[in-house]
Amino acid sequence: MTEARTPDEVKAEVLEVAQELYRKGLVEGTSGNVSGRMPGGETVCITPSSVAYLPMTIDDLVVIDLDGEVVDGERSPSSEKGLHLACYQAFPEVGGVIHSHPVYATMFALAREPVPAVIEEFVVFVGGDVPCAEYATTGTDAVGEELVKHLADRSAALIANHGMCSIGATAERALHTALVVERSAQIVWGARLLGKVHDIPDEVNTNFAGVYRWMRENGM
Numbered sequence: 001m002t003e004a005r006t007p008d009e010v011k012a013e014v015l016e017v018a019q020e021l022y023r024k025g026l027v028e029g030t031s032g033n034v035s036g037r038m039p040g041g042e043t044v045c046i047t048p049s050s051v052a053y054l055p056m057t058i059d060d061l062v063v064i065d066l067d068g069e070v071v072d073g074e075r076s077p078s079s080e081k082g083l084h085l086a087c088y089q090a091f092p093e094v095g096g097v098i099h100s101h102p103v104y105a106t107m108f109a110l111a112r113e114p115v116p117a118v119i120e121e122f123v124v125f126v127g128g129d130v131p132c133a134e135y136a137t138t139g140t141d142a143v144g145e146e147l148v149k150h151l152a153d154r155s156a157a158l159i160a161n162h163g164m165c166s167i168g169a170t171a172e173r174a175l176h177t178a179l180v181v182e183r184s185a186q187i188v189w190g191a192r193l194l195g196k197v198h199d200i201p202d203e204v205n206t207n208f209a210g211v212y213r214w215m216r217e218n219g220m
């Protein structure tokens with residue numbers, strides 16, 4: 001759905017989503033980063049390195065090509081741009097990528113265990129359990145290489161000992177996924193304190209996974 005939008009609309013969405021990510025508490029300080037694929041598909045608008053979210057303006061955003069070279073903007077792109085580019089290169093249908101540090105999802109990333117798909121309709125938005133990618137040092141290309149191994153049929157994956165990556169047709173959809181996963185991680189964490197967490201019947205999640213695939217293939 002990125003084709004119908006103008007470059008200014010994509011930039012405005014990246015800024016709005018980045019500020020909402022901060023307001024929702026999914027990042028702290030200047031950590032995390034948001035990007036959106038620009039019309040034409042060959043460049044990406046991404047948040048800059050080390051700029052606070054709330055005072056950030058459109059002019060702080062940076063446009064890079066799929067090799068990471070800056071084509072527009074005064075700032076340096078996020079140091080974690082590699083994971084964004086890996087997602088855009090691997091999945092042409094992806095139009096938005098978010099890297100965040102949500103508290104509960106990151107607890108699962110430390111335990112290196114998936115956030116299970118045990119809440120009704122979770123799979124519609126996420127595709128299935130949220131897997132944890134192999135550990136890779138932040139800022140290296142290996143982070144993206146490990147992540148894309150898990151994102152062909154998922155809209156989110158955990159980054160071991162670090163945080164989360166979510167993807168979508170737009171940055172706004174990637175934000176929605178990040179919020180759904182974080183909320184589920186919090187609920188699962190609490191439910192486990194209460195006792196056994198029961199699974200949803202496989203058949204139900206299999207059907208929801210079909211809905212997820214259809215939405216992804218159709219740019220939703």
Ligand SMILES: [Zn+2]
Nearest residue numbers: 031032162163
């Ligand atoms: Zn990070």
